[in-house]
Amino acid sequence: MYALFLFFSLFFSRPEAVELEPIVFLEKMEHSGNYLLIDTRRVEKYCESRLPGAVWCGSRKMLRGKVKDADKHIDLFVYCSIGKTSKIATKQLIRMGFKNVYELKGGFPLWSELGFPMDAMPFHDGDICNDVLFTP
Numbered sequence: 010m011y012a013l014f015l016f017f018s019l020f021f022s023r024p025e026a027v028e029l030e031p032i033v034f035l036e037k038m039e040h041s042g043n044y045l046l047i048d049t050r051r052v053e054k055y056c057e058s059r060l061p062g063a064v065w066c067g068s069r070k071m072l073r074g075k076v077k078d079a080d081k082h083i084d085l086f087v088y089c090s091i092g093k094t095s096k097i098a099t100k101q102l103i104r105m106g107f108k109n110v111y112e113l114k115g116g117f118p119l120w121s122e123l124g125f126p127m128d129a130m131p132f133h134d135g136d137i138c139n140d141v142l143f144t145p
Contacts, residue, residue: 026087026099026110031120034086034113044084045076049094050117058129060088060120072098073105081106088113088120 029037038044048055048063049072055065066072076085085102087110089095095112102110113120121127 024103024108026096026103026112028112028114030114031123031125034088034111034120035125037084037111038086041084043080044086045079047072047075047085047087047098048117049087049089049098051090054090054117056131058121058127060117061126061128063088063128066098069097069101072101076102076105076107079107082108084109084111086111086113088116090116090118092116 038046046060046063047066048059049066052065052067055063055067059065064075066075076083085099085107087095087098087102089098092112095116099110099112
């Protein structure tokens with residue numbers, strides 16, 4: 010019985026994104042040779058402030074477009090406000106075959122509260138392709 014459980018858990022379980030505390034998230038990005046940082050919050054929030062170097066991907070279509078030609082072993086760092094849209098995005102990235110997907114535990118609010126680096130250079134809504142937002 011155990012062998013059957015082991016077989017199914019090894020071959021049929023879906024990998025999940027690794028959820029990282031903010032300090033670990035930052036350190037992993039700093040030591041990554043090749044990564045993409047993805048913000049899945051509402052566009053207004055992205056325009057106000059974001060993690061430095063983050064690209065906004067407010068829909069599944071936009072996310073696919075940003076990563077479609079990327080190496081499947083690139084490090085992908087994803088965050089949002091409360092974990093809902095980042096969870097959706099990380100699941101999509103894993104389904105697309107990406108191996109190194111990391112989610113920010115506590116999201117942007119905890120990152121900001123802890124005083125980690127932020128980019129507050131204003132964007133205007135018209136500068137960003139506003140597409141249909143992530144939905145569960």
